[in-house]
Amino acid sequence: MILVFRPGSTKKEIHHAEQHLKELGFEPHTLYGVERTVIAAIGDDRVTTKEHLETIPGVEQVLPILAPYKLASKELRPETSVFEIGGPGPEVKPSKHKIAIGGKTIPVIAGPCSVEGRKELMEVAQAVKEAGATALRAGAFKPRTSPYQFQGLAEEGLEYLAEAREKTGLPIITEVLTPGDVPLVAKYADCLQIGTRNMQNFMLLRACGEVQTPVLLKRGMSATLEEYLLAAEYILTGGNRRVLLCERGIRTFETYVRNTFALAVIPALKEKTHLPVLADPSHGTGVRSLVPAMTKASIACGADGILIEVHPNPEKAKTDGQQTLSVKEFAKLMKELKPVAEAVGRAM
Amino acid sequence: MILVFRPGSTKKEIHHAEQHLKELGFEPHTLYGVERTVIAAIGDDRVTTKEHLETIPGVEQVLPILAPYKLASKELRPETSVFEIGGPGPEVKPSKHKIAIGGKTIPVIAGPCSVEGRKELMEVAQAVKEAGATALRAGAFKPRTSPYQFQGLAEEGLEYLAEAREKTGLPIITEVLTPGDVPLVAKYADCLQIGTRNMQNFMLLRACGEVQTPVLLKRGMSATLEEYLLAAEYILTGGNRRVLLCERGIRTFETYVRNTFALAVIPALKEKTHLPVLADPSHGTGVRSLVPAMTKASIACGADGILIEVHPNPEKAKTDGQQTLSVKEFAKLMKELKPVAEAVGRAM
Amino acid sequence: MILVFRPGSTKKEIHHAEQHLKELGFEPHTLYGVERTVIAAIGDDRVTTKEHLETIPGVEQVLPILAPYKLASKELRPETSVFEIGGPGPEVKPSKHKIAIGGKTIPVIAGPCSVEGRKELMEVAQAVKEAGATALRAGAFKPRTSPYQFQGLAEEGLEYLAEAREKTGLPIITEVLTPGDVPLVAKYADCLQIGTRNMQNFMLLRACGEVQTPVLLKRGMSATLEEYLLAAEYILTGGNRRVLLCERGIRTFETYVRNTFALAVIPALKEKTHLPVLADPSHGTGVRSLVPAMTKASIACGADGILIEVHPNPEKAKTDGQQTLSVKEFAKLMKELKPVAEAVGRAM
């Protein structure tokens, strides 16, 4: 930590700060400049917080040196981790197929926003499988902005998902909303999804850290890169090492999109963490016509996987129809993605 | 709803849309302009969503007319609701004192960010009481950005809070993080707090709707006004009518503060909803030296109550010390607030 | 400056950086930590930039210690500067009255968004004078988002403003859009306004630094506090010392307002600079019904002056009618502001 003092701060204040830092385990190096005094505190930044040190009298600014996360950091593992989903991992899952995320091949996880019914799900599962999707995603528990909107089919939806997996061989990914549901959802799903609104639902993060099912953790819509990796750290410290990250758009002043798709976070995350980083251009834009171009951009800048909303009839979709591709549009896009992936040294 | 069609949309598309709207219960009025066709769909906007109607072929834009919330709206009740906290409400609470929020008198809810220990809490409770606070707030369950930070004392903290209430007569407000803890926290607290990161934790909102303890619902750090009132609506539809709103700062590009304190939301909310609206200048700025000025501003623009962090020794606070007033600073501020409240026709 | 090196940076890189810092006039102090090396470079931060030092090989992060502005800083003058407008300053102005900004008394600068005609201006000038305004503001040159909108009366508007000053004794403030117009506008106006879209129009800032007419510099709608004070520094370094700052709302994700009124910048600026800080609640919210509450909040948190849009008939205003008070609303507000000012130790 670097502590910068206010002009005119006293020797007593400096001394007090030095003592306080020593108590915390730091080795303070004090530098008396012409206008200001600075203490460089050598040691492990994670024993305290920037905010705490800012309360020391005389201190104007505190500048951390180390990232506050450990298990998620690249210092732990310099290469991108490759995680299997759906296969015999720490827990054996009943899926026929398994996929790897983080390797050369880019998986495409597709499906409708929500599980709307048995028939509808089987239809879309078969269709996305044929178009080349490598996993199926749909929500059984739905977080909805309004209490008057469709809230999902709950366990019934999970059963349909499991059936769709049996029929198609696609591993299934579905959202979990609350700690109490983690065991239930983990019983059915090959991968748990934590949605953007729950990225800092710390009890849910902890609960997901206690199972061995991989977790797809979406970025919060106003989360900094550091907050995001600390959220992942919650899961990792619980003992669950398979965390997948996913950019899904942030909230800014822009109005022609539902969210601003902050794609530079993908190469930026890959500099900081070994965890695979996916992209969700459906939520990332919120506008169907922008999805194909932004899926290509996601792959071009290094995404390790794609999450995309597909529905046989987007107009009839109960949720998020305005950002959902039809099966035909999806099949067309899948063909267009292959050369882009190859152009950047990846495969599909 | 108003549906605006793309230039060149066909008669067939218009007819299809009219049919679809009729099925949803709307009465469509179609207007053929020179460049575009518009359908004004008369009826209850809440039976569908803007996003759903945008998926109708040919539709370029959908403009809702009605607010999507009902129970929170001013149409339900034109005057600000006055809620009692701590007194015999729908559930009888063991507090000696009760306070009213939403009336002429502005309550000040003060306390440390977290319950750090029995002795510390009793000390600060007594001190804020003497300085004029009308309720005590401190966290027993703490949502923390990093898993390596202090996470709160849990039920032990709740017991200390109850003891502090006994000693001071101040009603107590404390945060609840997850649906499973709602009954436990409601057993102790006079008012449940839902924090900014949980504003769209819909399962928690539902759980808080099922008890009769008042709920202080903080605004999400990137929530729109509409999302905020819909979050309140989740609690209200469950049957719990005592919801208090609270502006606590939003996330923007500004860096000299921890959050941008968007005070205009206070008069704006009061135009839309009958629920009382409080202000939290401690989180709203995140900077101790800015808290006094912004507390005055909060009262001047119509806040129905103030939430403020106070600690006997902010430097020793385990959490949020950098935005916390000392007891002495708080006592001084309380004296300064009185004339401001009177200047805008309120009392303290 | 503090330079933080990447883990694994070499001795050669460290040595190279030390040499480079010495060449720039810094005295480098190198600290070898367990995980990282840090150089604290003692000297004047302003001889280089954070961005420049970040290009030194091996450097991960650069942390400046000093503020990059000087003449605007509180280190130059610890108390708020009091500037006269309209009286015999460095240049003698023909105004009958002069006002002081930065002192105990809070001036209210009112008027229509744009000068629409001679008759209309005389009417509103007289009306705001009677209601208690201390200066008149209206735009002769108007920056408009669309080329199809009313663009102002130009010099004709300046003449009407001068006539209104003669008739009412109110000093006049009006916007200047481009360096070439500064001499013309300065011939008429008691104070030049630089609008939010021109806050970083550096040629205009320089041109305003070369005259002796006071300058009201509005904050850019996405300017940081530091960028704002550096913009003021452009004017100050030219030799014009009378710069007034003004918060007028920033651009965020919020949609119930035209801008988010970031009032905490007022006390924050007053900690950093001696320049007076005004507030513009009309643009700060963009919504007429929110203006009264937010004007009170502005005064409560320490604004040194108020800028407010008033029109005899807002519905007929050619520009910004939706945020403009009627004369009657303004007169009512002026009465309500007095006790708020007194409650915080100011006068009106």
Add this chain to the structure above:
Amino acid sequence: MILVFRPGSTKKEIHHAEQHLKELGFEPHTLYGVERTVIAAIGDDRVTTKEHLETIPGVEQVLPILAPYKLASKELRPETSVFEIGGPGPEVKPSKHKIAIGGKTIPVIAGPCSVEGRKELMEVAQAVKEAGATALRAGAFKPRTSPYQFQGLAEEGLEYLAEAREKTGLPIITEVLTPGDVPLVAKYADCLQIGTRNMQNFMLLRACGEVQTPVLLKRGMSATLEEYLLAAEYILTGGNRRVLLCERGIRTFETYVRNTFALAVIPALKEKTHLPVLADPSHGTGVRSLVPAMTKASIACGADGILIEVHPNPEKAKTDGQQTLSVKEFAKLMKELKPVAEAVGRAM
């Protein structure tokens, strides 16, 4: 325009609004709903503004139907315009080469942030030419955040640029800061650049509309899509039809980048306008290591051209070194871009 009235608005108010709309040339269609009255005003939205209509008594909300720009709109021309730069256009330019922007081939405009000296410029011009750049860009007039920073070589820099063009055959693009300099810069440059801070410098936009040199108009860092196209409209209405757009990052809460690169604006703009749309990944991220990935993403999502900062020795660059590629990095990137362009049906 659609006008939505407040609940309880009177017949008199409705009638007054109808009259007002007729006076403006609209044909009002009034719809009495259960809760609210709505007027659909058929006619040309551009004769008035949303803001003006919001001042009509009783009106709660105004919803525009038409885009407020015309010449920039896709309704004028459905295909992307292809503009020549550097060749004999409306004005004959002395460049040996000309390039086309908006066609299948994607031009790469490269160069240092600022012209630092004759020797340095000749060196980098030759180097980027060899690496495959199709135009040279460097600033002679520099907009700098601080008055204490290097401000550019002015006309001397323009002369060096012209010489570099002679030597390399690359057309030159350089920034103009103020209306008075437009004729001078247009005398030398093949394309004028308007920077992000000047996107709403309306006098500069007008001045650039009065010459026939193409204009590269960068998006303002907090500009909406509509404001951006209206800024282009200023130039177009002046008679200069060759306007190039360019996404260069927006200001959001993100801190790991200097700007958030909002790439979805590229396909979104291409749905609204026929003007070519470029991307500037150097400013778009502000971080050198992120530039290669984001350049690929720009091409993948449909950019019509790339603007990129290259310097022989970024560490010695007087401006923006932290986001500048070395010549070697640039040459490597150029090779990697070709397959990405081909994968999306373009060429380089």
